[in-house]
Every structure is written in C-alpha cells, then in structure tokens.
Amino acid sequence: MEVHAASVSLDPREWQVGSLDSATNDKMAELVFERLVALDNYGRFQPVLATEWSHDGSNKRWRFTIRAGVKFSDGAALNPEDVVAALQPLLPASEQLSAAGNSIVFQSNAPMPDLLEQLSSGRYFVYRPLASGAPVGTGPFILAESPTGTAHLLFRANEDAWSGRPFVDAIDVTLGVPPLRAMFDLQLGKADLIELSPELVPRARQANLRVWSSEPVTLFGLRFDDAQAAASDVRLREALSLSLDRGTMANVLLQKQAEPAAALLPQWLSGYAFLFTVDTNLERAKEMRRGLPANEAAGVEPLRLRVDPSGDLAKLLGERVAVNARQAAISVQVVARPVPRAGAAPSPAPAAPPSGVHLFAWHYSSLSPRAELESLFAAYNLSEPSEVNATSIDHEQLYARERRVLEGRRVLPLVVQAESVGLGANVRDWMPARWGEWHLADVWLETPEPVAADSSNTTNPTSQASPQPRAVAPGAKP
Amino acid sequence: MKVCLGGHRQPVKVAWQENTSSSSYFSDARKKAFLDQISACGMEAAENSDVPRLTVTLRYTPSKALLIASLTEAVNGQQLFVVEIPRASLLVARESGAAPQLREELLWSEEKPIQSAIGWQDPSSQERYLLVFSDGLVLRFRFEDNAWKLMDSADFPGAGRRSRSGEGGFFYARAKQRFELVLRKRVCELNLDGRLSLTCSGIDVPDRTAEIASSCEESPRYLVAGKGDYTQPDRITLGSAAKTGVASSGASEETYSGSVEMPGPVLDISVAENSKTAFAVTKNLSTGNYEVYRITSVCSD
Numbered sequence: 099m100e101v102h103a104a105s106v107s108l109d110p111r112e113w114q115v116g117s118l119d120s121a122t123n124d125k126m127a128e129l130v131f132e133r134l135v136a137l138d139n140y141g142r143f144q145p146v147l148a149t150e151w152s153h154d155g156s157n158k159r160w161r162f163t164i165r166a167g168v169k170f171s172d173g174a175a176l177n178p179e180d181v182v183a184a185l186q187p188l189l190p191a192s193e194q195l196s197a198a199g200n201s202i203v204f205q206s207n208a209p210m211p212d213l214l215e216q217l218s219s220g221r222y223f224v225y226r227p228l229a230s231g232a233p234v235g236t237g238p239f240i241l242a243e244s245p246t247g248t249a250h251l252l253f254r255a256n257e258d259a260w261s262g263r264p265f266v267d268a269i270d271v272t273l274g275v276p277p278l279r280a281m282f283d284l285q286l287g288k289a290d291l292i293e294l295s296p297e298l299v300p301r302a303r304q305a306n307l308r309v310w311s312s313e314p315v316t317l318f319g320l321r322f323d324d325a326q327a328a329a330s331d332v333r334l335r336e337a338l339s340l341s342l343d344r345g346t347m348a349n350v351l352l353q354k355q356a357e358p359a360a361a362l363l364p365q366w367l368s369g370y371a372f373l374f375t376v377d378t379n380l381e382r383a384k385e386m387r388r389g390l391p392a393n394e395a396a397g398v399e400p401l402r403l404r405v406d407p408s409g410d411l412a413k414l415l416g417e418r419v420a421v422n423a424r425q426a427a428i429s430v431q432v433v434a435r436p437v438p439r440a441g442a443a444p445s446p447a448p449a450a451p452p453s454g455v456h457l458f459a460w461h462y463s464s465l466s467p468r469a470e471l472e473s474l475f476a477a478y479n480l481s482e483p484s485e486v487n488a489t490s491i492d493h494e495q496l497y498a499r500e501r502r503v504l505e506g507r508r509v510l511p512l513v514v515q516a517e518s519v520g521l522g523a524n525v526r527d528w529m530p531a532r533w534g535e536w537h538l539a540d541v542w543l544e545t546p547e548p549v550a551a552d553s554s555n556t557t558n559p560t561s562q563a564s565p566q567p568r569a570v571a572p573g574a575k576p
Numbered sequence: 577m578k579v580c581l582g583g584h585r586q587p588v589k590v591a592w593q594e595n596t597s598s599s600s601y602f603s604d605a606r607k608k609a610f611l612d613q614i615s616a617c618g619m620e621a622a623e624n625s626d627v628p629r630l631t632v633t634l635r636y637t638p639s640k641a642l643l644i645a646s647l648t649e650a651v652n653g654q655q656l657f658v659v660e661i662p663r664a665s666l667l668v669a670r671e672s673g674a675a676p677q678l679r680e681e682l683l684w685s686e687e688k689p690i691q692s693a694i695g696w697q698d699p700s701s702q703e704r705y706l707l708v709f710s711d712g713l714v715l716r717f718r719f720e721d722n723a724w725k726l727m728d729s730a731d732f733p734g735a736g737r738r739s740r741s742g743e744g745g746f747f748y749a750r751a752k753q754r755f756e757l758v759l760r761k762r763v764c765e766l767n768l769d770g771r772l773s774l775t776c777s778g779i780d781v782p783d784r785t786a787e788i789a790s791s792c793e794e795s796p797r798y799l800v801a802g803k804g805d806y807t808q809p810d811r812i813t814l815g816s817a818a819k820t821g822v823a824s825s826g827a828s829e830e831t832y833s834g835s836v837e838m839p840g841p842v843l844d845i846s847v848a849e850n851s852k853t854a855f856a857v858t859k860n861l862s863t864g865n866y867e868v869y870r871i872t873s874v875c876s877d
Contacts, residue, residue, distance in 0.1 A: 141639045141663025150841075150859065152807050214807075215639055369635040369642040373656065465638045493642055493658040533638065 106251060106273065108241065109233055110221035111187050115473045118316065118407060121461045121517070122273075124220075125536055129253050129269065130171070131223035131235035132261075134162055134181070135214055137465055139532060143214050146261075147176065147224055147236065157209040163201045168260045170226055171240040178202045184224045215466035219533075238264040238539035249273040265527075265542035281307070281520060290522040290543060291536075296355035296411070299518045308521040312534040313366040314357055314514035317460040318347075318415055320403070321478045321509045326454030328401050333386055334428065335507040338401075340383035341426035342419060344376065348513045351414050355518060359511035362474055362500055366533070368467045370497045374504065376511075383426035400429035404453035408435060415512065416457045430455070457512075465533065467496055480509055587622035588614070588647065593633035602634070639663055662808065676790035676797065676873045677834035678814055684708060684717070684724055684868040685860070692745025693855045693868040694755065694846040706855075707746060707766070708868065709757060716772045730772045732759065746846040746855075755849075786845045788814070788854050790873035799854055799871065801842035810842045811835045812856055812871055836871065839863075845871070 106126050107113060113120045134148040148162035168176040178197035185202075186195045193206040204213060216222060225233035234240075238261060239253035251271040255264050275283070277298050283289040284307060294302055294309065302309050320338075322329040329335070344358035360376035361368065401423075405416040413434060420430040433453055458478070464470045474480070480503045503509065517534050524544045530536050590611065592602050610632065611621050619630065632645045643659040684693065688711050695706040704719040705727075712732050717724040744758040755766040757774065764776040786799040798815035813835040840861040847854045854871040 137638055141636075141641075143639070152861070365635070367637060369637040369640065370644060370656075370658070372635070373644070373646065373654075467637065493640075493644075493660060494656055497656060497658070 106244075106271075108225075109227075110184075110223050110225070113221050115220070115463060116460045116477050118459055118461050120221075120463055121315070121534070124463060125534075126251065126271065127223050127235075128237070128535055129239040129538060130237045130241055131225050131233075132237050133218055133222050133224065135218045137215065137218040137531075143218060147181070151214070153210075153213075157211040157213070158206050160204040160210065160213055161198075161201050162204075165260065166200065168236050169258060170234045170236055171256050171258075172228065172234050173258075174226065176224070176226075176236055180226050181224050184226065185222060188221050212466040212468055216464060216469050219465040220463040220469075236260065238262075239269060242268070249275075259539075261539070264539040266538070269538060281305075284520045284522060287522065290525055291538075292520045294518040294520045296352045296515065296518065299355050300353055302518075302520050308523065308525070310519045310521060310528065310530065311355065312517040312530070313532050314359075314364045314516050315462050315534050316515045316517070317359060317362065317364070317462070317511060318356075318412070318513050318515065319359070319362070319458055319460070319509055319511045320419065321456050321458055321480075322454060322507075323456070323479075324454075325452035326399070326401060328399075329454030331390065332507055334390055334401075335510070337383045337386035337390070337426055338419075338423055338428055338430075339376065339507060339510050340379045340386065341422045341428065342510070342512065343378050343422050344512055345378070347415060347418055351418060352411070352513060352515055356513040356515040359514045360504075362504070362509065362511055363467055363471060364462065364514045367462060367465070367470065368493070368496065368500075370493055373497065374501070380425055383428075387427045399451075400431040401455055402431050402433050402451060402453040403455040403457060404433045405435055405457045407457070407459040412457060412459060419457065419512075462533070467493070471496060471500060475503065478509060480506075586619050587624060587627040588619050588630040589623065589625060589627050590614075590621045591629055591631045593631050602632075636663060676814060676875050678812060678836040679872050679874055680812070680836045680838070680856070681870045681872075682867060683855075683870055685863075685865045686710065687865055689859075690843070690857045690866040690868060691759075692757070692844045692846055693857055694746035694748070694848060695853070695855055695870065696755075696849055706868070707755065709745065709759075710866070714757060714766070714772065714774065716768070728772045730774050732757065732764070732774065745844045745857075748847065748849040750849075753849075786847055786854060787851065788847055788871070788873050789851045790875055796851065797873070799845050799847075801838075801845055801856065807861070809840055809861060810838045810858070812838060812842055812845070814873060834873070838869070839867070 107119070107123050108127055108130065110123075110127065110131075113123050132146050134146060135151070136144045136146050138144055145165070147165050147168060149165045151160060151162045153160040162181075164176065164178045164181060170176060170180075178199070178201060181202050182195045182197050189195060189204075192208060193204060193210070196203050196205070204210065210216075223235065225235045227233050232241075236259070238256055238259045240256050241251065242254040243250070243252040249272055251273070253269040253271070255267050257263055272289075275292075277295040280289065280292040281294070281298055281302060284292045284302075285305065299309055299311070322335055324330050348354065348356040348358050357364075358376070359371075360374035361371035363371060365371040403416055403419060405412050413432070416432045420432050423430040433450070460474060460477075462470055464473065504511075519530075519536075521528055522543075526542050526544055527540050529540055592607065614621070614630070628647055630645055630647045632643065635642045635644055639662070641661045641663045643661065645657040645659075647655045647657070683695065683706060684690075690708055690710045692709045693707060695704060697704050706717040706719070706724055708715045708717065709732070713729050714732060715729045716727045718727050719725075747756045747758050748754075749756050752765075755768065757764040757766060762776050764774040767773045767775060786801075787796040788799050789796040799812055800815045801810060801812045838856070838858045840859040842856055842858050843866075844857040845854050852872060856869045856871050858867050858869060859865075860867050
C-alpha cells in the first residue's frame with residue numbers, strides 16, 4: 099500500500115476527513131490517544147475512556163461517565179473538561195458538549211442514534227494540547243521523538259497507561275520508505291511490520307511473507323464538475339460510466355487487492371452496497387455517445403480528467419479510464435496533479451485549462467455509514483434533494499440517499515481498495531480491526547532463540563517470548 | 577421483523593438468500609415468523625412464479641445486522657425494506673427444547689458500582705453466603721431472615737493499573753479449593769475463616785472461563801454475556817460445549833441455546849464452586865442500581 103502522507107499530524111483538528119493522509123494519521127494517533135468507546139469485531143461497543151453511557155429516548159442527549167484515575171502521559175489527570183475541549187471542535191455546531199461532574203453530556207437538536215459508531219472511530223480522540231501546542235494523550239505509547247525534517251517517529255511505551263503497559267518497549271516508525279525496499283527490510287528482519295502496496299501483495303505472498311489485508315477502506319472514483327460544459331451532460335456521464343471496466347481495474351491494476359465499486363460506501367460499512375450494480379456495456383456506451391452532439395467531449399476539446407491523489411496507482415487508474423472512454427469514442431485527457439518543485443520559490447501557477455472530471459481517493463474513517471456518506475457528499479458537493487431526511491440513520495433512508503446521488507452520476511465509484519500489511523514472522527498477537535486499526539499495543543515480538551555456543555547450555559524459556567522493541571515501517575511513496 | 581406494504585393482499589414469492597453468515601439465522605422458526613409478519617402486513621407467500629419476488633437476505637455492518645427484503649415488481653421497480661438488529665444480539669440463536677436453559681434470581685442491589693460477586697452454601701450448616709466486590713471493598717454477606725446481612729469486609733490492597741486482560745473478579749480455584757479475587761494481574765486468596773482478609777500475589781493468574789454444568793448434560797457449557805453496549809439491556813446465553821476460538825470477521829456467528837434477559841449490561845460473571853451456579857453483576861438501566869443475580873442451568877422438558 100502506498101502511503102501518500104508526506105508527514106504525520108497527530109492533531110485531529112488538522113485532519114482532512116477522507117484524505118489518504120488521515121489513514122496514516124489515524125494509525126499513529128491510535129498509539130498515543132484513546133477514544134471514549136471502541137467497537138469490537140463482534141459489533142459490541144466496549145468502554146475505553148468512558149466507562150458507561152446512556153441516552154434519552156429521543157437519542158438527543160447522551161451522557162458518558164469518564165473513567166476515573168486516568169492520566170495523560172505528562173502526568174496530568176484526565177477530567178471531563180479535557181474531553182469536552184478535545185471533542186467539541188470536532189463536532190458539528192448543532193451538537194453541544196458539556197462537562198457535568200464526572201461525566202460529559204452531548205446535546206443536540208437532532209437525534210444522534212449513531213453517536214457510539216462515530217465516537218469509536220475517526221478523529222474522535224481525546225487529547226490535551228501542551229503549551230507548546232503538541233497534544234498529549236492517555237494511550238499506550240508516548241511520542242518520544244519526531245525530529246523535524248526526518249521521516250522517523252519514535253514511540254515509547256507509556257509505563258503508566260491505565261489500560262496496561264503495551265508489550266513492546268518502543269515503536270520506530272519510518273515514513274517514506276519505497277515499497278520494494280520496505281518489503282526487503284521485512285524479509286531481512288529490519289522491519290517487523292510494513293504497509294504493502296497492492297502490486298507487491300502477490301509477490302509478498304509468493305515469498306511466504308505473512309500478509310494481512312483489511313476490508314476495502316479506500317474508494318477511488320470519478321467526480322464531475324461544471325468547469326467543462328461536457329461534464330454537465332448526464333448522458334455523457336452515463337456513457338462514460340458504461341464504458342468503464344472496473345473489473346480490470348480491480349483485478350489487474352490493483353492485483354485483486356480491490357473490488358469493483360458500484361456504491362459510494364463499501365458493503366462492510368453500509369450493509370446494502372450489494373444492491374447497487376454497475377455493468378460495463380461498451381455497445382450501449384457507444385450508442386449513447388453517438389446520440390450526443392459531435393463536438394462534445396470528442397472533437398473540439400477532450401474531457402480533461404485531473405488525477406487528484408498523488409502516486410502511480412491513481413495515475414494508472416486515470417489512464418485506464420481514458421483508455422476505456424476512448425473505446426466508447428469519448429475523448430479523455432489525463433491531467434496529472436501539479437507537483438511543486440522542491441526548493442522552488444512560490445510562484446503563481448500557470449493557468450491550467452479547467453478539468454471537468456476528477457479522479458479522487460476517499461479513505462473511509464467513520465464507522466457510522468450516515469456520517470461517512472455525509473462527509474463524502476459535503477467534500478464533493480454532491481447535493482441532495484431538500485426533502486431528504488439527513489439525520490436519519492435508517493438504512494432504507496441511507497440507501498435511498500445514496501441511490502439518488504448515484505443516479506445523478508455526478509460521481510462514479512470505480513474500485514474500493516483494501517489496505518495490506520506485511521508482518522514479520524516474530525510478530526505475535528496481531529489482532530487488528532477489520533477496518534484497519536492495527537492495535538499495536540497488543541502486539542508482542544518473539545525473539546529468536548540465541549545460537550548457543552555450547553550445546554549443553556539451556557535457553558531460558560522466558561527470554562524467547564519477551565517483548566522487544568523493533569521497528570515498524572508503514573511503507574512509503576513509490 | 578416488520579415489513580408492511582399496504583392494505584391489499586399481495587402474493588409474493590419469498591426467496592431466502594442465504595450465505596455462510598445467515599444460514600444459522602434463517603431457521604425454520606424464524607422463516608415462519610417472518611412469513612407471519614408479512615402476512616399481517618398484507619403480503620402472502622406464494623409459490624406461483626408469476627408473482628413478484630421478495631428476496632430476503634442478512635448482511636452485516638460493523639455494529640448492525642441488516643435483514644434486507646427487496647421486492648421486485650414490474651410496475652414499481654425495486655422496493656427495499658430493511659430491519660436493523662444489533663449484531664451482538666445474533667449471538668443468540670437456535671432455541672432448543674432439549675438443551676439446558678438458564679434461570680436467574682435477583683440476590684442483591686445497590687447504588688454503588690459492583691465489580692464482581694460470588695456466592696456459596698455451607699454444606700454442613702446450609703447457610704448461604706455472598707461475596708460482593710464493590711468500590712475497592714470485598715463485602716461478605718450471610719442470608720438471614722430472608723435478607724442478606726453484612727458480616728464483614730476487607731480492603732482490596734493497592735490500586736494498580738487496570739489490566740489489559742480485563743478487570744477480573746471472583747474465582748473459585750478448584751485445585752486449591754478456595755475463593756480468589758483476580759484483579760489487575762494480581763491474585764488474592766480470600767481467607768474466610770474468622771474475619772475476612774485477603775492475601776495477594778502477582779503470579780499465576782487463572783483463566784476465569786465461565787463454564788457451567790447442568791444435570792442433563794455431561795459437558796459443561798460456556799456462559800456468554802456482555803453482548804451489547806452499556807445503553808442496552810443485555811442477556812446471558814448458554815454457549816456450546818465445544819471450545820471455540822476467536823471468530824474471524826464475517827464468519828458465521830456462534831450458536832447458543834438457552835438465554836436469560838437481563839435488565840441492563842452484564843458486567844461480570846463468576847462461577848461458584850459447585851460449577852452449577854454462576855453469579856452475574858448487572859447494571860439495571862431502569863433503576864441505575866447495580867445488581868447481583870444467581871444464574872443456574874436447568875434442564876428443560
């Protein structure tokens with residue numbers, strides 16, 4: 099898997115929901131911060147920093163009791179006011195948070211039946227900013243070193259974590275390692291965990307490396323805007339959709355580490371995505387194209403497709419879209435995202451011709467299908483009819499909302515991609531959430547049995563299983 | 577399940593779309609309940625292939641199970657009906673008349689949080705006792721005059737960090753034939769002769785598996801609890817006799833036989849020395865009190 103983050107931000111207020119950076123941020127934040135609640139793999143909400151919770155009959159008022167005796171890594175006690183200060187900036191204006199005794203209270207004008215799903219995922223970490231601005235948390239690790247300008251982050255075990263000391267003493271994270279080198283590092287034992295780019299997953303498996311893949315957590319899709327007149331024509335958008343061979347994108351370009359997507363939310367998150375279907379029908383696409391004005395998206399000017407995410411994978415997908423479109427006589431020109439030159443003085447970018455289509459990547463971060471769908475709608479200006487009940491988490495309503503947006507074809511899902519991780523043979527108790535949380539605090543490392551110079555020496559059995567600090571390298575840009 | 581389409585009776589051909597995750601859910605009893613429900617709502621199951629097809633399938637989200645019924649009609653296109661069920665509630669399945677069933681009895685209730693409880697009966701005097709761990713104190717009660725009366729109490733020494741393996745609670749160490757309090761990776765032996773006291777060490781933490789036996793089966797079964805968040809009433813279920821590992825995501829849910837509804841989330845279960853009785857701590861969502869229940873496995877007719 100490619101990591102597109104040039105850097106990591108541990109301040110959830112800075113995270114851009116849906117961005118690929120947020121996936122890396124989330125994994126690093128999980129080491130040092132905690133949320134109020136967690137959702138386990140069996141659908142049960144588990145207490146974390148909140149020990150119990152309750153709500154009124156309308157789901158508009160929720161009370162969470164904050165766990166007593168919890169301390170931040172700088173020694174300060176966690177109190178309900180800290181939780182309010184951390185979470186309120188992340189909430190919509192309609193939701194108010196207040197401290198009351200040893201509890202916090204969420205109050206909203208609209209029902210919040212999916213509040214637990216929201217609070218157990220995404221940016222909803224509890225932290226406290228120090229005077230320097232750096233946030234501290236209550237989690238199992240402490241960020242010990244993050245030298246400016248380097249690609250290393252060093253996390254040390256939080257000896258006083260209320261949840262118990264993690265098994266490993268430290269985690270050394272290296273950013274920006276080229277994927278192939280990361281895989282070699284894993285094979286050579288220089289790294290214990292790496293993020294695997296999709297094209298390397300089959301190779302890693304052939305090399306008998308341990309590979310774990312999450313549920314599909316990143317959506318690649320196309321979105322249209324009115325910067326080019328051709329993109330405003332729903333018939334052209336439909337013809338383009340019919341020309342797309344999503345199966346090849348998922349199976350060949352992404353080496354079966356992705357699935358063709360007909361919906362905006364993946365099946366594991368919405369439960370209803372299987373109801374959406376999308377077929378490749380080149381003949382129908384050609385027929386529709388023939389019915390369009392001859393000068394539209396073919397002759398005078400091509401439909402410009404801007405690839406918004408960085409990295410080779412997104413570029414390849416964009417080029418595949420152009421190839422498919424050409425087969426339906428739709429001219430698509432791929433426009434790469436401008437990359438600023440290192441060290442270059444900022445200067446006004448030359449005026450690029452407007453693009454009518456964007457290839458985007460969206461990382462799912464919320465365990466609430468409603469919240470995720472709304473974030474996506476908001477990010478890409480996917481407007482809904484005004485009569486829509488936007489607060490309903492009823493899955494019939496969600497399905498109807500998603501269907502209406504997809505029928506407008508302002509957005510075309512392409513594929514949903516899983517995250518893959520390569521694991522060292524010595525990694526034990528790897529128990530991630532299937533939506534991608536790593537849970538590194540529960541992992542320990544088995545050290546190899548030392549080679550005894552004297553065969554009569556016995557090995558202390560406890561030393562074989564003792565946790566040791568090792569490195570974790572979350573992959574990199576190619 | 578509720579599916580209502582309108583006033584007129586409409587024949588539909590019901591198709592159960594089963595996969596590995598739903599095969600144990602769509603039992604004959606549940607199918608019949610579903611058909612009764614749609615009948616009450618104006619739809620009537622028919623075998624005629626000309627009638628609209630109602631496809632029923634079970635799908636999961638991270639926190640919910642969705643019963644999705646989609647009706648395909650020539651006139652109205654596709655109509656969708658979704659019933660949401662907390663995923664954890666599906667851990668209860670397959671009611672079986674031959675299997676042992678659970679019974680619960682309220683023993684104790686208080687406002688202060690209770691962490692664990694366990695009881696026993698003196699074989700010679702037949703007197704009943706109850707140990708309650710609450711607010712850092714171990715309290716010993718005796719049942720007298722139809723009420724639990726406090727005999728004595730002891731402090732739990734030291735308030736270390738919470739253990740990653742769980743908070744723990746009471747445990748009957750069969751090999752040592754004594755009660756222990758397992759908490760925060762410490763094991764405290766309960767000295768019940770004379771005044772209640774605790775002797776703690778930090779090693780040899782036992783596995784507090786909640787196995788319960790009944791007279792109608794040879795093998796003990798597992799008690800499973802806490803299948804829900806703290807805002808929902810919970811249930812204690814009698815699991816299968818075979819040991820099962822951690823199920824992988826998307827795997828079929830385990831099946832269980834008897835269950836008892838509890839008035840709130842189940843916080844702890846301890847099994848008594850006779851292995852036939854367990855003691856469950858629950859937070860009653862109606863009253864806000866913490867309650868101790870005795871759970872027994874009985875043989876159904």
